[in-house]
Amino acid sequence: MIDDSRPIFLQIAEEIENEIVEGTLAEEAQVPSTNEFAAFHRINPATAAKGVNRLVDEGILYKQRGIGMFVATGARAALLQRRRDRFFDQYVRPLAVEARKLGISPHELAEMVRSSESVTGGTP
Amino acid sequence: MTSVIETHNVIKTYRNSTALDGVNLSLEPGKIYGLLGRNGAGKTTLMSMLTAQGFQTSGNVRVFGESPYENDRVLSRICFIRESQKYPDAFTPKHAFRSAALFFSNWDQAFADRLVDDFQLPLKRSIKKLSRGQLSAVGVIIGLASRAELTFFDEPYLGLDAVARQLFYDRLVEDYALHPRTIVLSSHLIDEVANLLEHVIVIDKGRIIMNDDAESIRGSAFTVVGSAAVVGSFLSGREILHTDNFASLASVTALGVLTPAEKREAAELGLELAPVSLQQLVIRRTLAASTGDLNAVANHSLEVSQ
Amino acid sequence: MNRIVNVMRMQLINRWTFIGIPAVILVASFGLSWLIWSLVPYEGAKYSGGSQAIMWYFLALGIQSLTMTFPFSQGLSISRKAFFLGTLGLFSIIAVVTTALYYVLSLIEVATDGWGVNGRFFALEWIAEGSGLPMMVFYFTVMMVLFLIGFWAATIYKRWQTTGLLVTGIGAALIVVGLVFYITRAELWGQVGQFLGSQSQLSVAGWLAVVGVALAGGSYLTLRRAVP
Structure with missing residues (x-):
């Protein structure tokens, strides 16, 4: 849901990205209209449009005049690549920082990651 | 337009x-x-x-x-x-x-x-x-x-x-x-x-x-919580909107946007970051204006819009 | 122009205010007068001031249309001018219709020998002298003046609250007292009496018309800067 930490349009863009990455929104599937996003999240339609347009600019979505907005072919792969690039900064580094604070050695940490694999049942 | x-x-x-x-x-x-x-x-x-x-x-x-x-x-x-x-x-x-x-x-x-x-x-x-x-x-x-x-x-x-x-x-x-x-x-x-x-x-x-x-207002301020001394040095040079002290802890609201590097630094220093809602920001600004520091507020507006 | 007509339509949306209540007042005061006439064992013409009742209601209406309807009209983005012209226009029509009604009823009154009981309600002695026209002009101007007094008083209240009303009231009283004092001092009462005695319905209506136009002008100028 919407929080106060960042501009809402970024949060809308991320929400759509997540759905594409998770496969809820398949490639070539139609995306809800900006007005539907606005009504659902109770946000300003202009803000919703800004989030959607950002993805259009990036080539993740494309517009078809008079029909609506669709997920571009190859969008999922592109998003996955981008997320992989950010994965280290976003997750690995804070993990390592916290581990060091707690006195967890890199070896132990690696072991923990491996064991968590069996808990979550493999890659999502 | x-x-x-x-x-x-x-x-x-x-x-x-x-x-x-x-x-x-x-x-x-x-x-x-x-x-x-x-x-x-x-x-x-x-x-x-x-x-x-x-x-x-x-x-x-x-x-x-x-x-x-x-x-x-x-x-x-x-x-x-x-x-x-x-x-x-x-x-x-x-x-x-x-x-x-x-x-x-x-x-x-x-x-x-x-x-x-x-x-x-x-x-x-x-x-x-x-x-x-x-x-x-x-x-x-x-x-x-x-x-x-x-x-x-x-x-x-x-x-x-x-x-x-x-x-x-x-x-x-x-x-x-x-x-x-x-x-x-x-x-x-x-x-x-x-x-x-x-x-x-x-x-x-x-x-x-x-x-x-x-x-542009959303995310234009943030709150840092942690040991007062560490918070103080982390925020040095920033516009401070509000400070709450509790024992040796401080919760300080400052204006500006943190870069990913600064966020990492905060995490490494053991500081907690929290977003500031529009309502909180307005309250802080209004109180700051009431204390008569109007020039500072005018500068804030400028910063936020940039 | 369209918005002025719409102001009239707005004032008529609740028909009670401008049509229903005056009708009820008229019927009730006439009915009451008729009842009293029929009970009084007097042979000569019996007069009733009941036809005034509706006119005093018009004074109240003048107050009400400003205090309640003006702030509402501002909420509907109606200019003060359109509100003034529409309200005054509508009331003029009401006054014309009422006057015509009074005239017709006065004819019936005379024809039926005072509604069968020798009562006088519409065709009052001095007012009904001569042809119907002077009587109608007289009734019309009286109604307009009363409405405008209410309207202006309410506008003054709206702009300057109690202070405004007080100042206007005291000012008006001072003028009257000063006039009385002057007439007494100059020993002019005889002439004044003569002057009043020589007035016809039309000349009184003429004086009232002057007052009415002054009231309308004053109301408009006051309303121009009134805040809801």
């Missing part, structure tokens, strides 16, 4: 008080504006000047490029139902809506009917006998169904329960999406309306203390 509203140094003084103290504003068409501020900050007075329902002591107001005073061309495109709106004694809500239909050329009766159902408003009860919430609902319905190019909502939620307020916000967003127009929503319940706004204007003691795009 030509502006819908343009004011130049609007001042309104009463015998022994100043209600508006040099207001300069420019509002663009097709946006939802939030006019935020405490009770008595000057919100209703400002809207009265903008609609020529009241008279400024000095300064200049232009609406749709013209003076609104006694100007049917301009007035016919405006709707401003005030929070304390009076209705003829013998009127019922039905009479009020029929009157509104006569004067607002975009009036949508079907929409008004639907809103009456939504708010469960008794159409044939005398307006004198309505509850505060029902009275607010009459104003809200006229404001929404008028679809005026420039619509003001003056604390429209007074007496409305949480369900009815949500209903109002929902209908506003839906209808605005289908029929874009300029909306000025005056409120002191900032959290409730924050996400609906495209632009935020904060007024305090008759002065505009914030005037920015809502999205």
Whole structure:
């Protein structure tokens, strides 16, 4: 849901990205209209449009005049690549920082990651 | 883009008080504006000047490029139902809506009917006998169904329960999406309306203390919690809005956006970061303005807009 | 122009205010007068001031149309000018219709020998002298003046609250007292009496019309800067 930490349009863009990455929104599937996003999240339609347009600019979505907005072919792969690039900064580094604070050695940490694999049942 | 509203140094003084103290504003068409501020900050007075329902002591107001005073061309495109709106004694809500239909050329009766159902408003009860919430609902319905190019909502939620307020916000967003127009929503319940706004204007003691795009305000401040000394050195050189001390801990709200590197640094220093809501930011700014540090506030506005 | 007509339509949305209540007042005061006439065992013409009742209601209406309807009209983005012209225009029509009604009823009154009981309600002695026209002009101007007094008083209240009304009231009283004092001092009462005695319905209506126009002008100028 919407929080106060960042501009809402970024949060809308991320929400759509997540759905594409998770496969809820398949490639070539139609995306809800900006007005539907606005009504659902109770946000300003202009803000919703800004989030959607950002993805259009990036080539993740494309517009078809008079029909609506669709997920571009190859969008999922592109998003996955981008997320992989950010994965280290976003997750690995804070993990390592916290581990060091707690006195967890890199070896132990690696072991923990491996064991968590069996808990979550493999890659999502 | 030509502006819908343009004011130049609007001042309104009463015998022994100043209600508006040099207001300069420019509002663009097709946006939802939030006019935020405490009770008595000057919100209703400002809207009265903008609609020529009241008279400024000095300064200049232009609406749709013209003076609104006694100007049917301009007035016919405006709707401003005030929070304390009076209705003829013998009127019922039905009479009020029929009157509104006569004067607002975009009036949508079907929409008004639907809103009456939504708010469960008794159409044939005398307006004198309505509850505060029902009275607010009459104003809200006229404001929404008028679809005026420039619509003001003056604390429209007074007496409305949480369900009815949500209903109002929902209908506003839906209808605005289908029929874009300029909306000025005056409120002191900032959290409730924050996400609906495209632009935020904060007024305090008759002065505009914030005037920015809502999205650029969101995330324009942050709170750091941690050991007072560490927080102090981490934030050195930043504009501080507010400090709370508790034992050796400090919770400090500062203006600005942290880069990913700074966020990493904060995490490595063992500091906690928390977002600041629009409401919190407005409260901090208003309090800062009250302490008389107006120059600092003016600088803040500049920073936020950049 | 369209908005002025719409102001009239707005004032008529609740028909009770401008039509229903005056009708009820008229019927009730006439009915009451008729009842009293029929009970009084007097042979000569019996007069009733009941036809005034509706006119005093018009004074109240003048007050009401400003205090309640003016703030509402501002909420509907109606200019002060359109509100003034529409309200005054509508009331003029009401006054014309009422006057015509009074005339027709006065004819019936005379024809039926005072509604069968020798009562006088509409065709009052001095007012009904001569042809119907002077009577109608007289009734019309009285109604307009009363309405405008209410309207202006309410406008003054709206702009300057109690202080405004007080100042206007005291000012008006001072003028009257000063006039009385002057007439007494100059021993002009005889001439004044002569002057009043020589007035016809039309000349009184003429004086009232002057007052009415002054009241209308004053009301408009006061309303121009009134705040809801």
